[in-house]
Amino acid sequence: MPKVAVIMGSKSDWEYMKEAVDLLKQFGVEVEARVVSAHRTPEFMVEFAKTAPQRGIEIIIAGAGGAAHLPGMTASLTHLPVIGVPIPSKNLNGLDSLLSIVQMPYGVPVATVAIGGAKNAALLALRILGIKYPDIAEKVKKFMEDMKNEVLNTKLD
Numbered sequence: 836m837p838k839v840a841v842i843m844g845s846k847s848d849w850e851y852m853k854e855a856v857d858l859l860k861q862f863g864v865e866v867e868a869r870v871v872s873a874h875r876t877p878e879f880m881v882e883f884a885k886t887a888p889q890r891g892i893e894i895i896i897a898g899a900g901g902a903a904h905l906p907g908m909t910a911s912l913t914h915l916p917v918i919g920v921p922i923p924s925k926n927l928n929g930l931d932s933l934l935s936i937v938q939m940p941y942g943v944p945v946a947t948v949a950i951g952g953a954k955n956a957a958l959l960a961l962r963i964l965g966i967k968y969p970d971i972a973e974k975v976k977k978f979m980e981d982m983k984n985e986v987l988n989t990k991l992d
């Protein structure tokens with residue numbers, strides 16, 4: 836079974852990151868979800884990222900708000916693909932989170948989704964997993980087909 840880690844800087848990010856976890860589980864992906872902070876638990880972040888491949892994790896989705904260093908620092912510690920989710924912040928509405936995550940230097944890429952875009956982070960992870968797992972690729976195709984039909988069948992009063 837494919838396995839994805841969903842990590843976040845604080846429990847306060849869970850209301851957003853839970854959406855990614857729910858979607859991944861719907862597609863039959865095993866999820867390791869937990870709070871990991873580059874700022875508050877730096878040693879644990881290093882251990883978590885370095886041991887992720889040993890635990891069978893294939894992709895890491897990392898959500899953080901404000902000075903959002905977690906996705907980039909995680910990407911610096913592992914060869915696994917990291918998808919960053921900018922969490923809406925109280926004072927700057929997540930623009931700070933977005934810019935912190937997206938502006939990575941050459942050599943350390945983080946695939947950044949929209950502010951609060953945890954569901955798209957899950958869908959991107961599923962597309963990547965689909966390269967290796969044909970059943971996941973089929974489920975992604977079905978998801979796209981269903982979405983298309985829903986739009987085409989929309990009736991306006």
Ligand SMILES: Nc1c(C(=O)O)ncn1[C@@H]1O[C@H](COP(=O)(O)O)[C@@H](O)[C@H]1O
Nearest residue numbers: 844845847872873874899900903904905
């Ligand atoms: N950006 C980071 C990191 C990090 O990048 O390591 N650790 C916590 N945080 C963020 O701080 C915000 C406020 O956290 P609290 O609600 O716990 O005060 C959260 O959005 C979290 O992601």
